[in-house]
Amino acid sequence: MDQLPIFFNLTGKCVGVLGGGIAAARKAELALQAGAQTTVFAAQLCDEFRELQSDQRFAHVAHEPQMEDMHACALFFCADEDGERNIRTRALANAAHIPCNVVDQPDLCDFTMPSIVDRSPVVIAISTAGMSPILGRMIKARLETLLPAAYGEVAAFVGRQRRKVAGRLKEFRQRRRFWERLLEGPIVDLVLAGKQPEAIAELEAQLDAATRGDPLQNRGEVYLVGAGPGDPDLLTFKALRLMQRADVVLYDRLIGDGILNLVRREAERVYVGKTPQDHTVPQTEISGMMLRLAREGKRVLRLKGGDPFMFGRGGEEIERLASAGIPFQVVPGITAASGCAAYAGIPLTHRDHAQSCVFVTGHGKDGQVDLDFEVLLQPRQTVAVYMGLGQIGPLTQAFIDKGAEPSTPAALIDNGTRSNQQVVTGTLETLARRATEAGLKGPAVLIIGSVVSLHDRLKWYRPDPASAGAA
Numbered sequence: 066m067d068q069l070p071i072f073f074n075l076t077g078k079c080v081g082v083l084g085g086g087i088a089a090a091r092k093a094e095l096a097l098q099a100g101a102q103t104t105v106f107a108a109q110l111c112d113e114f115r116e117l118q119s120d121q122r123f124a125h126v127a128h129e130p131q132m133e134d135m136h137a138c139a140l141f142f143c144a145d146e147d148g149e150r151n152i153r154t155r156a157l158a159n160a161a162h163i164p165c166n167v168v169d170q171p172d173l174c175d176f177t178m179p180s181i182v183d184r185s186p187v188v189i190a191i192s193t194a195g196m197s198p199i200l201g202r203m204i205k206a207r208l209e210t211l212l213p214a215a216y217g218e219v220a221a222f223v224g225r226q227r228r229k230v231a232g233r234l235k236e237f238r239q240r241r242r243f244w245e246r247l248l249e250g251p252i253v254d255l256v257l258a259g260k261q262p263e264a265i266a267e268l269e270a271q272l273d274a275a276t277r278g279d280p281l282q283n284r285g286e287v288y289l290v291g292a293g294p295g296d297p298d299l300l301t302f303k304a305l306r307l308m309q310r311a312d313v314v315l316y317d318r319l320i321g322d323g324i325l326n327l328v329r330r331e332a333e334r335v336y337v338g339k340t341p342q343d344h345t346v347p348q349t350e351i352s353g354m355m356l357r358l359a360r361e362g363k364r365v366l367r368l369k370g371g372d373p374f375m376f377g378r379g380g381e382e383i384e385r386l387a388s389a390g391i392p393f394q395v396v397p398g399i400t401a402a403s404g405c406a407a408y409a410g411i412p413l414t415h416r417d418h419a420q421s422c423v424f425v426t427g428h429g430k431d432g433q434v435d436l437d438f439e440v441l442l443q444p445r446q447t448v449a450v451y452m453g454l455g456q457i458g459p460l461t462q463a464f465i466d467k468g469a470e471p472s473t474p475a476a477l478i479d480n481g482t483r484s485n486q487q488v489v490t491g492t493l494e495t496l497a498r499r500a501t502e503a504g505l506k507g508p509a510v511l512i513i514g515s516v517v518s519l520h521d522r523l524k525w526y527r528p529d530p531a532s533a534g535a536a
């Protein structure tokens with residue numbers, strides 16, 4: 066994040082605007098909307114100011130701002146058509162330590178103006194750090210269509226009830242739970258439909274249950290969530306929703322920052338990272354930790370790469386919870402083979418190539434290749450091998466030794482779906498050498514079968530060249 070978004074309380078404060086043209090009028094209008102006393106410094110005002118002038122908080126001064134004018138301001142906008150005048154005034158603002166915005170000159174700005182979606186008291190500000198206001202406006206247009214115009218009424222309703230709720234639910238976490246549960250229920254629709262009495266009745270009923278100490282209201286729970294192979298856009302809506310609710314997150318090595326940043330900011334983060342060789346936190350300890358945290362009443366997010374039930378030991382992790390009667394939910398994620406295949410342009414099945422696909426792990430016990438080749442070496446079948454990069458040589462050789470054609474197409478997809486994705490293709494005979502030459506570091510999925518030959522034609526994903534080969 067290059068800039069810090071904040072919401073400035075301007076009620077009763079003075080905002081200065083330099084300029085009498087349309088750009089200055091827009092800034093003055095915004096300042097007035099935000100409750101500021103607004104003084105415009107300009108020799109003349111254009112027609113756009115006509116309506117603003119009837120506002121009692123609006124003042125027009127015909128001279129250029131002086132130091133004493135500047136000291137009276139909390140913020141200043143330079144929106145004059147004369148660039149020199151803008152620069153002069155900005156220097157004055159800087160000398161007076163007043164935050165200053167120079168219209169269309171991000172380099173000269175102490176703060177930039179976001180695109181705004183206004184559902185007051187809900188206000189959404191979108192910034193592109195001054196790099197592309199047009200993109201900001203496009204995002205704004207999308208959000209405008211997503212949020213019902215009356216959404217602000219929901220926030221206002223909550224605002225009116227906050228004190229009452231705080232009076233009855235003393236603990237912060239209890240209150241947060243209460244509001245989350247309430248706002249996920251029918252109350253939003255009731256408020257949006259203008260049914261205030263019904264909405265208040267619903268709130269009172271829920272508040273009674275929470276104050277009675279209904280154990281169902283305060284119990285902890287665990288969310289076992291699949292985060293997909295890496296691209297945050299591949300998260301499911303449900304995953305994102307639960308990520309936003311967690312009190313604590315236990316995550317492992319395959320979870321990148323892009324995904325971790327989407328977890329509720331206040332949630333405690335616990336790394337329980339694992340590598341194939343080095344099980345940093347033993348499985349039993351992870352399960353024990355989840356159990357303990359849930360018993361403390363916390364919402365525990367167990368975030369796993371790909372799908373939790375696909376070579377992820379998700380089943381083992383929730384077994385203890387099930388025996389202990391701790392409530393849990395499991396959210397599937399896009400498994401690595403499926404995500405990597407899609408981003409590499411290698412369909413796992415295809416009418417001309419393969420009618421079945423098997424997913425296996427190449428990480429056998431004691432580091433040995435331990436696969437059922439009779440099942441794997443079927444015609445018109447794709448084999449996706451997880452955790453196979455570490456022994457790609459012995460693995461591909463074993464396929465050949467068990468009867469596969471050495472010329473069978475094969476691919477390794479390293480860091481699939483991420484900005485540093487690398488795809489190395491070859492055959493069972495050549496792939497191990499090519500992988501070494503490419504310096505793949507994993508995680509990587511191995512795909513074996515004639516579908517790999519489609520990669521050249523169907524590849525579409527362009528990773529970021531700057532991050533190619535990055536860990």
Ligand SMILES: C[S@@+](CC[C@H](N)C(=O)[O-])C[C@H]1O[C@@H](n2cnc3c(N)ncnc32)[C@H](O)[C@@H]1O
Pocket residue numbers: 294295319369370371372373374375376377399400401402405450451452453478479480481482483507508509510511
């Ligand atoms: C312990 S398994 C976990 C699999 C995960 N539960 C899933 O459904 O994808 C770890 C293996 O998944 C594969 N993997 C996970 N993320 C990957 C990615 N972004 N690119 C390539 N392979 C990946 C690699 O084979 C890695 O060694």
